[in-house]
Amino acid sequence: MFNNTELNRQYNRILALISKTEEFEPDDELRSHLAKYICVLCSGFIENSIYHAFSDIANKSCPPSVVLTYTKSQLFKIQNANAEKIRELAKSFNPDWYDMVRDFLQTENRAEAINYILRERHNIAHGKDSDITIGKLEGYLEKTVEVIKYIENELVNNTAQIN
Numbered sequence: 001m002f003n004n005t006e007l008n009r010q011y012n013r014i015l016a017l018i019s020k021t022e023e024f025e026p027d028d029e030l031r032s033h034l035a036k037y038i039c040v041l042c043s044g045f046i047e048n049s050i051y052h053a054f055s056d057i058a059n060k061s062c063p064p065s066v067v068l069t070y071t072k073s074q075l076f077k078i079q080n081a082n083a084e085k086i087r088e089l090a091k092s093f094n095p096d097w098y099d100m101v102r103d104f105l106q107t108e109n110r111a112e113a114i115n116y117i118l119r120e121r122h123n124i125a126h127g128k129d130s131d132i133t134i135g136k137l138e139g140y141l142e143k144t145v146e147v148i149k150y151i152e153n154e155l156v157n158n159t160a161q162i163n
Contacts, residue, residue: 001149002049002148002149002152003052003056003152003156004052004053004056006048006052007045007048007049007052010041010045010048011045011145014038014141017034017037017041018038018137018138020034021035021134032133034134035133035134035137036120036124036130036132038134039117039120039121039132040121040124042121042137042144043117043118045144046114046117046118047078047079047081049144049148049151050081050151051075051076051078053151054089055071055072057155057156058071058093080118081118082114082118083105086147086151087105090151090155093155094155094158097158100154100155101150101151101155104147108146109143110143110144110147113139113141113142113144113147114144114147116136116140117137117140117141117144120132
């Protein structure tokens with residue numbers, strides 16, 4: 001599904017946990033706690049996906065060098081990869097990509113999906129109330145996957161055509 005085997009592993013783990021929640025009643029407290037845990041995993045998955053997708057772009061853009069090493073070290077530091085950070089990151093690689101990514105994120109509430117997962121993860125991590133449910137999470141994860149695949153397919157392939 002994804003270009004990176006680690007992302008495939010993480011995604012499949014999340015899907016398996018979502019599937020496990022079906023064993024519980026919708027109003028079960030344990031299901032609610034699982035939804036929160038899965039939300040945290042989804043947030044990590046987003047950050048890892050952004051790192052790997054943009055690392056692939058860097059790898060295809062330049063041979064191993066100090067610049068490549070620096071780029072990857074900066075990508076590794078990205079946290080809370082919300083929609084705006086993703087747009088800005090795309091722009092830092094190629095200014096033309098900002099509009100492309102912005103338009104894709106705005107379509108079908110993809111930006112909202114990513115921002116929701118990150119906001120809820122923040123609430124959960126800081127002991128605040130969260131209205132996350134498995135149903136919401138599944139829908140938002142699907143939108144997030146669309147964004148990751150877009151970056152992998154459009155931006156990474158766009159890089160290959162430029163070089």
